[in-house]
Amino acid sequence: MAVARLLPLILLLALHLPPSSTLVPTSRSWSDVSSAPDISSKVVNLITQMNDLLLFPSSAIATNILNAALSSYSTTHPRYMFTMDVDQGGVASVLQVEAYNDGTTWHPLLTVPAKNLKASTPESFSTPIDVWNSLPVNDAFVVAASPSIDALLQSSEFTASVTGRPELVSVIHAERRNRDVGLELQFINYKLESHEGQMGSTTAALADKRTQLTTELAAKASALAFGDAVDSFTVVALSDRITELQAEIAVLEEKELLGPQLLNTLRDSVSLLTAEIATIQSETVSGSAVPDSRTYLFLVLQYQTTENFVAVPFRKQVVAYKAASGNWKLVSVEDFAL
Numbered sequence: 001m002a003v004a005r006l007l008p009l010i011l012l013l014a015l016h017l018p019p020s021s022t023l024v025p026t027s028r029s030w031s032d033v034s035s036a037p038d039i040s041s042k043v044v045n046l047i048t049q050m051n052d053l054l055l056f057p058s059s060a061i062a063t064n065i066l067n068a069a070l071s072s073y074s075t076t077h078p079r080y081m082f083t084m085d086v087d088q089g090g091v092a093s094v095l096q097v098e099a100y101n102d103g104t105t106w107h108p109l110l111t112v113p114a115k116n117l118k119a120s121t122p123e124s125f126s127t128p129i130d131v132w133n134s135l136p137v138n139d140a141f142v143v144a145a146s147p148s149i150d151a152l153l154q155s156s157e158f159t160a161s162v163t164g165r166p167e168l169v170s171v172i173h174a175e176r177r178n179r180d181v182g183l184e185l186q187f188i189n190y191k192l193e194s195h196e197g198q199m200g201s202t203t204a205a206l207a208d209k210r211t212q213l214t215t216e217l218a219a220k221a222s223a224l225a226f227g228d229a230v231d232s233f234t235v236v237a238l239s240d241r242i243t244e245l246q247a248e249i250a251v252l253e254e255k256e257l258l259g260p261q262l263l264n265t266l267r268d269s270v271s272l273l274t275a276e277i278a279t280i281q282s283e284t285v286s287g288s289a290v291p292d293s294r295t296y297l298f299l300v301l302q303y304q305t306t307e308n309f310v311a312v313p314f315r316k317q318v319v320a321y322k323a324a325s326g327n328w329k330l331v332s333v334e335d336f337a338l
Contacts, residue, residue, distance in 0.1 A: 030069035033266060039068045042106075043082055046099050049106040054172055055300070056338050058089040066094070075131060077102055081111075086338075100134075103242055107134035108206035109175055112317060114332035115298055119321035123179070125188055132298065137175040141292050142174045142299070148328045149299065149320050157316075157333050166303040172315065181280060181294070182207035185273040192266045199259045206252040213245040279324065292327040297322070300336050 033039065047062045064085040072081035077100040086095045098109040109132050118124045135142055143192050150168045220238040228235050283289035297320050304313045317336035321329045 008112075024116075028071045028073040028079075030071055032067065033070045033080075034065065034068045036068070042080065042101075043068070043084060044081065046106040046108060047084075047086070047099070050097075050108050053108070054109065055110075056088055058338075060086050060088045060095075062095075063087050063092070071098075072133070074310060075100070075264050088338075093338075098132075108172065108173075109134060110298070110300075110338075112298075112334075114317065114319050114334060115175075115177075117331050118317055119296075119323070119329055121265070121270075122188065123273050125191065125266060125269050130177055131178045132175045135176050137171040139174065139177065142171055142297070145297055145320070145322070145328065146171055146299070146301075149297070149318060149330070150301070150329050152320070152328060153301075153316065153318070153333065155192060156330065161305065164306070165316075166305050169302040169304050169313070170297055172302050173298075174269075175298040177296040177298075179294045179296070181273055181276050185270065185277060188266060188269050188273065192263075192270060195259070195263060195266060199256075199263065202252055202259060204257050206249065206256055209245055209249045209252060213242065215247065216242050216245060225271050261281075276324075289322060290322075291324050293323045293324045293326055295332070296320070 010126070018231045043062050043065055047060060050056065051059050065082065066085065067081075067083040069081045071081070073079065079098060079100050081096065081098050083094065083096045085094055096111045098111055100109075101107070115132065116130065146168070154165055175239050216238055216313045220235060220242065223232070223234050223238065280289070280294075297318075299318045299320070301318060302313060303316060304311045306312070315336040317332075317334050318330065319332040321331055323329060
């Protein structure tokens with residue numbers, strides 16, 4: 001996967017994240033509302049709704065609320081994050097779920113790491129707030145997308161057996177996230193500026209550490225020359241400091257090595273996103289945009305196979321992306337279970 005090859009650069013970039021004072025939103029903060037008097041009823045209603053949506057293999061109840069938090073990020077409806085102990089037919093587990101209430105119904109948003117994955121390199125370097133929204137499984141977008149996504153799964157994930165291929169029975173759960181390419185570009189531009197400054201700081205820090213190492217090595221050599229034993233307090237202390245400096249220098253050297261690569265990747269990402277924004281503007285003017293393009297879907301799909309004339313059900317969670325062309329791309333496919 002392309003993102004895997006970029007992991008060293010992504011890890012380096014993590015060291016250069018914009019400070020919290022930046023106007024570019026990078027994450028949501030959460031305020032603890034566990035002691036609010038209506039939290040218990042909210043959780044009970046949410047779990048009831050999740051049972052009605054058949055998200056659990058067997059009926060579940062929340063046995064203990066470990067934490068409840070309210071998101072600071074402004075959306076149409078307040079977003080909560082609930083962490084709770086759940087019992088499913090005698091099987092206990094810890095469940096964390098984001099949710100919002102539209103005034104009549106609770107909408108669960110499943111907190112799975114796969115939803116953070118992106119379909120392209122520029123997106124993988126851009127981490128604005130990802131806001132997912134719940135969709136009814138009979139929503140027209142979900143109904144239209146499901147056969148295409150199933151076809152991708154059938155060709156890339158499933159193999160035929162003597163009884164045939166797995167059959168898509170139903171969509172259990174659906175969530176949607178629309179890309180905000182303008183916000184992605186804004187955030188990457190900020191990262192680019194930050195990284196350019198950090199490269200100079202890294203070079204200066206590396207020169208300073210190397211000077212310190214030269215001084216410590218000379219001090220150790222002098223101590224040994226004047227008769228200090230290898231295990232003496234002075235020599236041991238100097239040796240420890242030398243080892244520490246060598247480790248720090250190795251980290252800085254790695255950062256200095258990767259720095260230009262990351263700089264080029266960020267510049268390429270800016271170019272790609274700028275071009276994509278121009279394309280979006282052109283599509284808007286000409287009316288040629290593919291409906292629902294540049295959109296992510298997170299689906300929980302119910303499948304079944306037949307073994308010895310018996311239906312065997314199983315579930316897959318899928319993150320898929322509808323590109324500007326209208327073609328679907330699988331971003332992540334995993335087994336699903338709450």
